[in-house]
Amino acid sequence: MAKASYDDADSLLNKLQVSGGEKSVSEEYLGIMKDLRKEFAALLKGKLQADAALEDVIEYERPPNRFEKQGDMRVIVNRILNPLAYAWPKHEEYIRRMPQEISVLFVGMNPAPNAPSGIPFGDKKEVHNFWDIDISTSNFDGIPDSLKTDKDCVSGRRFWKFIQKHFENIIDFHEHCFVMNCTPLVFMGKVAPASARVTRTSNSNISLDNFDDDSTDPLVQSLMQKSDVALQDAISVMNPKLIIGIGWHAYNRVKNLDVNKRIKHQRITHPSSRVGGQGVNGGAKDKGDEKWIGQVEEELKDIVHSTIKSSKMEKASRRQKKIRNL
Template identity: 30%
Template structure:
């Protein structure tokens, strides 16, 4: 644990939580969850695992309903967070909870496939969390979950421009602050959206790092449903992020 890194990351995340809470979103979005508030304790525990001068910073889009929305950890599939990272904290409820998307915290019985695949790959490659977090870290670009009345998930890129642009400004600022603090050599985008975010922030902040895109682990992607781990390992090795 690097106490200086933990302190600064915590401050940066707290600022992000407050900033996004001040934004407004209209229909078809009817419910917005901010796990940086109701799952803050678990998120703090996660941030305490980070180190500076990283080899790679991995970036996702925003929380999934059965992952970070429940645990406060990016791609935070419950078993991976509880059993591998050894994080398990009380999780509160969001102010406006959708009956079809209850927040049950670590008692949730659902499993987020994307998180299971991503953290599963990391645990296979690094064996121990300490080995992984010594040189790698994972963050989400946007901390919010957006839902429609039907409970359908609405991703940040689908928001109208008048809502998306203020959100982008806040999240870009946060991402650059994280990058400047952790100083990664590689910026690993989990999917196309994350890659665009990295490119924009690198240009704005004149940040020097190599951007790499890997296949998103979502089961909604047909390519991810056949040997995702093998494909992504090859991508990371070919890019020089991991050794073979």
């Protein structure tokens, strides 16, 4: 009987909140991403001349971009994909799963070419198992045939496996956590020594940590400035207690934003194949995954669970106060 009473009170409070005219966190975040989608389209179409296809897939060649980073290296960006355009329905479906109150926000860098779905760490199998969202590339019109593959995404596979292991009660994740990237854009091309002669294009992934903010070409700078504004606005709307940067780049990028200084920050190792190796079959793959998951468990210890526990206690206290005032 007490359980039914508790649920009834919780349901009543939710109705009062909705009837108060306040937008949900997911609706506010959707608005931010819709604006970002328009800004991306304007920047890319303005750079590449008007073309109906450009809102779906952005593909272009450009002169080599040189910058100093870990020696004299250059980045050649051959192609940019904008999942907010061609994969918007899947991205929106993911956003609408967002909890109303977010205690822990995980932030990654940007999608890889084999996971261009608009859902962070978009390994097709793991996202389907965890979120029941089908992100097979066959769903996306206009992306290059070379990217339509069932190959798994190492980072995505490891990340969602970790989430399922770290949360004994997976409901805690769905009710208190969310995952987003610094930018939804996919950058493809080549990273090579400045002295190397690059004679053909490449579809290799270019992650954000390969770009230097002071010397990256103007288009990439403009795209990332728009992304940073959207990221900052999203964090302000979500107002999490803890932000976990997945890798040094995401951690530092978020810490440099002008957000609530009371938010705690934590870094975990990025789940790329550089940790434990990629593995191409059963045992080797599982061993690499387990090595990364073990490393991250050690880095986080109990901070996620203690943050969620604190949020639950605060929410219960607010609930009791509101019930008394009904």
